[in-house]
Amino acid sequence: MQANHVDGLYWCKKWLTNTFTQTCAVRPSRHSTSTHSTSATGYNMLTDHEKELIAKIWDKMIPVASDIGAECLLRMMTTFPGTKTYFAHLDIRPRSPHLRSHGKKIVLAIAECSKDISSMMVTLAPLQTLHVYKLRIDPCNFKLLCHCILVTLAAHMGDEFDPVAHAAMDKYLSAFAAVLAEKYR
Amino acid sequence: MVGWTDFERATIQSIFSKMNYDDVGPAALSRCLVVYPWTQRYFGNFGNLYNAAAIQGNPMVAAHGKTVLHGLDRAVKNMDDIKATYAELSVLHSEKLRVDPDNFRLLADCLTIVVAARMGAAFTADVQGAFQKFLAVVVSSLGKQYH
Numbered sequence: 001m002q003a004n005h006v007d008g009l010y011w012c013k014k015w016l017t018n019t020f021t022q023t024c025a026v027r028p029s030r031h032s033t034s035t036h037s038t039s040a041t042g043y044n045m046l047t048d049h050e051k052e053l054i055a056k057i058w059d060k061m062i063p064v065a066s067d068i069g070a071e072c073l074l075r076m077m078t079t080f081p082g083t084k085t086y087f088a089h090l091d092i093r094p095r096s097p098h099l100r101s102h103g104k105k106i107v108l109a110i111a112e113c114s115k116d117i118s119s120m121m122v123t124l125a126p127l128q129t130l131h132v133y134k135l136r137i138d139p140c141n142f143k144l145l146c147h148c149i150l151v152t153l154a155a156h157m158g159d160e161f162d163p164v165a166h167a168a169m170d171k172y173l174s175a176f177a178a179v180l181a182e183k184y185r
Numbered sequence: 186m187v188g189w190t191d192f193e194r195a196t197i198q199s200i201f202s203k204m205n206y207d208d209v210g211p212a213a214l215s216r217c218l219v220v221y222p223w224t225q226r227y228f229g230n231f232g233n234l235y236n237a238a239a240i241q242g243n244p245m246v247a248a249h250g251k252t253v254l255h256g257l258d259r260a261v262k263n264m265d266d267i268k269a270t271y272a273e274l275s276v277l278h279s280e281k282l283r284v285d286p287d288n289f290r291l292l293a294d295c296l297t298i299v300v301a302a303r304m305g306a307a308f309t310a311d312v313q314g315a316f317q318k319f320l321a322v323v324v325s326s327l328g329k330q331y332h
Contacts, residue, residue, distance in 0.1 A: 071310070078314040094310070147294060148313075154301040155308050163219035164237050166298060170220055 045175065050168035051117050057153065057165065058111035065111070068152060069103020070095070075148040083141055110149075113176060124179050132183045139184060142177035149173060187322050189264055196315040200300065201261045206254050209303065213296040214250030215241045221291045227284060253292070260323050268326045275330035286328035293320040 046054070061068050074094055077084045090098040113123050131137060150169060154161045161169075218225050219237045228234060231245040240246060256274065263270045278284045297317060301308045308316075 074310040075313050078310040079317045150298055151301045151308075151313060154298045155305055158302050158305060161298075161302055162237075163216045163241065166216060167220040167237075 045171045046117060046168065050164075050171070051114075053165055053168050054117070054172045055114045057157075057169065058107075058114040061107055062111050065107040066100040066104040068156070069105070069107040070099040071103070072106070072145065072149045072152045073099055073103050075151055076145050079148065080141075080144045083144060086135075086137055086141070106145075110173075110176060114172065117172065117175075120175065120179055124176070128180055128183050131180050139177070139181035142180060143174075146170070146173040146177055186265065187267070192311070193315040193318065194264060196312050197261060197264065197319050200304075200312075200316060201257070204254075204300075205303075206251055209296070209299055210250035210252070210254035211241075211247035212250070212299045213292065214253060215243070215246050216299060217288075217292045217295040218246065220295060221288075224288055224291060227282070227288075254296075257323065260319070260326075264319075267322050268329060271323065271326040272330060275327050278327060279331040286324075286331055289324040289327050293317075293324050296320065 073092070077087070077092060084092065090096075090102065092099055109127060113120055116123065150166065150173070153169065154166075157165075218228070218234060218240045225234050228246070228249075231243060231249075233239040233243060234246075259270050260267045278286075278289075297313070297320065300316065301313070304312075
């Protein structure tokens with residue numbers, strides 16, 4: 001429906017304006033505390049326990065990477081229609097092979113990185129280059145996908161995705177997104 | 186005025202009619218206080234918010250979570266004029282409570298995740314889209330009277 005499409009864009013723009021401020025406002029602390037392990041990136045926001053929790057969750061997602069990845073992308077494009085503009089070259093209907101293979105790439109990259117969060121800057125260097133020079137996705141969209149990843153995890157894990165796991169995962173995904181965007185300018 | 190499709194209206198009514206307010210309200214607010222700890226600044230007199238367990242077990246947080254969730258009932262019943270419905274509450278949050286309006290979005294995100302966890306696979310992409318559009322309108326309306 002025409003009215004709904006316009007509404008969708010309007011609300012997406014409002015969401016984008018607000019979320020980019022949030023992404024900029026949250027900076028990782030550079031002060032090391034006894035409960036936080038120092039990482040090569042200087043991101044000390046994750047405790048060792050949180051890193052283990054994150055790695056465990058993503059390890060379970062690897063065998064179902066296509067399903068999970070496709071679901072995250074579909075949720076993002078449905079809730080935030082402006083994000084569809086980056087997928088004009090793909091078939092993004094539910095269950096399409098494009099959506100599944102693209103979703104799988106994203107989930108596997110996030111899962112791989114979660115195995116050694118301290119080396120994030122090194123692991124993500126090729127993806128940084130890809131996003132800066134080729135994809136050039138506006139970084140405010142990373143936050144939208146991160147949110148939809150959290151929703152997907154919640155829908156699959158139920159109560160197991162408790163507030164502590166949610167907080168840890170949110171911090172990890174924010175750091176991941178920040179590293180991806182670091183070379184933009 | 187916001188345009189709602191039949192699917193969106195039906196989805197919102199369905200979610201809220203089936204919702205267990207005593208469970209979801211406390212879960213959403215406590216999750217917000219854990220995941221975004223700076224939101225605790227508004228709850229200085231709520232007692233022990235020292236860690237996640239304390240927050241989730243805090244009776245004042247639970248009670249307030251229910252209050253806030255029931256606050257959404259007005260919007261559910263008046264989907265065609267949410268802005269006017271929340272004009273008074275917006276003034277309250279701005280002038281008296283002095284809540285940064287960005288916090289409404291943070292709580293809305295946590296509520297979405299709690300609902301997703303409760304509904305599981307039934308919380309499809311389309312259902313999520315409708316739910317988040319509804320919450321975006323609520324969040325915007327609550328921020329409207331700030332100046």
